[in-house]
Amino acid sequence: MARIQQGNGLQSSESKSFKGTTESLAKHEDNSSDSDVNGIDNEVQTDKYGFIEGAQQYSSNSAEDIPPEILRQREAKWLDMLNNWDKWMAKKHKKMKVRCQKGIPPSLRGRAWLYLSGGKVKREQNPGKFQELDSQPGDPRWLDVIEKDLHRQFPFHEMFVARGGHGQQDLFRVLKAYTLHRPEEGYCQAQAPIAAVLLMHMPAEDAFWGLVQICEKYLPGYYSAGLEAIQLDGEIQFALLKRVSPVAHRHLKKHKIEPILYMTEWFMCAFSRTLPWASVLRVWDMFFCEGVKIIFRVGLVLLKCMLGTQEKLKAYQGLYESMELLRHIEPRYMHETFLVNEVVELPVSERDIEKEHLAQLRRWKETRGELHCKSPPRMHGARAIMTAEPPSRQDLRQNPTIIVESPVATATTTTTGNEGGRGSSAEDEKGKKSKRKKKTGKEEEREKEQEQKQAQAQTADAVPPPPAAEGPSPFPALAEPEDIPSVLGSLQSLSSVEHDTYL
Known part of the structure; x- marks a missing residue:
């Protein structure tokens, strides 16, 4: 049965509308599509942004379609920027600004917003913070106001069209978490559309940190009492x-x-x-x-x-x-x-x-x-935020949510991992050469003795030794420890679709 997760701060006596909605969703339990869960009939047409066509100005046809080949080129450029974020911010910020003016590719927009705002760094520096806030009950005076505002946020978008749908549940979680994060500020109605736009492009945890950065860095004091x-x-x-x-x-x-x-x-x-x-x-x-x-x-x-x-x-x-x-x-x-x-x-x-x-x-x-209101000074853009709070390389590292094992990488590991395999990779040969260079005189003598013993064993039709009890090394082709990061980087590049499902 579809239901709100425990820890969203909704009590049974405080959320009659959610209770009724989630119970009605249980009738469609067998249908697993997002459109069904969010209350949209499969026959209803939505535009490429998720708005019901013809419902309001958001679904206008004024958007200009970018040719696919141009879009692919922009995606490749943005992936390079995201993988080398600190270098681009320090040395090529003007070019980054021009690319933002041209428009961020839809498939990478959510990830780019999180990096630009500094929300990615905040999330890495505060692991488990959102989950901790999400599990708390919250202040009842804010919960009631937030719940009343949920259905008013983009009611013609597929994420928020249904009361109690996934979109409204995540919106509630993000707004409630912010009231716990900044109890002295609480909740302002204008925060709801900001959080909703973020949720259209990223998961709830990322949307929370994006909202935190907007409220604290970009527009500080906007949502405080007195305005x-x-x-x-x-x-x-x-x-x-x-x-x-x-x-x-x-x-x-x-x-x-x-x-x-x-x-x-x-x-x-x-x-x-x-x-x-x-x-x-x-x-x-x-x-x-x-x-x-x-x-x-x-x-x-x-x-x-x-x-x-x-x-x-x-x-x-x-x-x-x-x-x-x-x-x-x-x-x-x-x-x-x-x-x-x-x-x-x-x-x-x-x-x-x-x-x-x-x-x-x-x-x-x-x-x-x-x-x-004693709000902190606002930061004029991504570069100012990064300069004020310099992140570490680990904070900027892309952490994939889904890791897909590459068939090529698997085949290479199998081939090189088996003892006596037929084909060694180029990295394996390079590693062996680098090892030979570091051999001392005594080690060379030992190696010659071992070669002589192997030759004698082969002439006597010796049975090859059984494989080691331990499995193949996860990095069989590496000869030196310093080469491991390069392989890690290549494996992580397989997960370049991080959050791309939130378009």
Whole structure:
């Protein structure tokens, strides 16, 4: 029977909706497909992102299909980057940034996000932390609020369409674990769509660490009580708008439209509930690489496009009309190609944001006093996060979830492992040569004596000695211990499909 795992923090008296849903899922126990478990009829068509076709803007057909050969090339490049992450971050960060702007391949997007955000390092440095939090009951005041929000997160996506489905269960686990990880912060409703987007691309544990990094490094203070950090960033964006689009700035100021009215959902949800899905993914690719400046740029581009000319503003004289305009942004401005190009070209840097941040912070203290939320300084992108907390090579090492034994490797091991085998590999011969070079004079004499004894045994039709009791060595072709890491690396490369099932 399909049921929620013990340790999710759901008590029978607190989760009537989950109980009813999971019991209804038991009727389809014989069907093992994910679509059945999540409550989707097999006849319902979904797009390549998992959204039910025609249900909402996320399933729009504005996404541009990349030719397969180009996609394969990009996948190979990203696999190389993931295998040599520290070198790329240190020496080729600009090229990595360009590749993020072009879009991360769908098959590697979840893994790339985890590396960019530093979530991979956090997970390796805190083994078993998520499982520990997942097994705890949680604070009842947050559990009730989280449970009520589950069905509101992307209800037309195949992962979250059913109450009590796998998607909603994992979303509950991630959000509950965060409230235990940061009890002083608790839960904010805007965290739910962030966690849901992560779960579409990675397992629950990875999504938890991705959420931790977004809340602590990229957008610190956004989800604290009082929302002071988001208000402060609203003032920063409004000041930057004066430089980017004076016309839009004057219009908003004239009608006293406060930034908090239109940019709260944009920033707190990282545009995941505003843009078409193809654009959401492209924005997140750049966001994880370059930091919060991408969120600022996207907001500035939308304001500039919708309110940047006097002709457009003639029909929108007033607060209500202007707000309606910003709630219904024209699709052409949200198309991924147009939006990404505008975001990349917009002249707003990290230095501009930090300079304006200090100015608005002084103004805040003069008018409102000290900030109540003492959030850590935010990191502007993947490089800043890695520089602040340098990882070890072990932290960056790819740990496969599924290890597939290579037929070639198995055949080589069998051939070289049997005593008196017919064909030795090139590595075996190389190892033997390196051993011969290290032989001393006494060892050479012993070797000659052994050869003479073997020759005598062969002439006397001696029976060959029985095989050793121990099995073949796991590395039979290696002559020196220092060669073992190279073989380990080649075996691990067989598992390059880590998490690729979470597309």
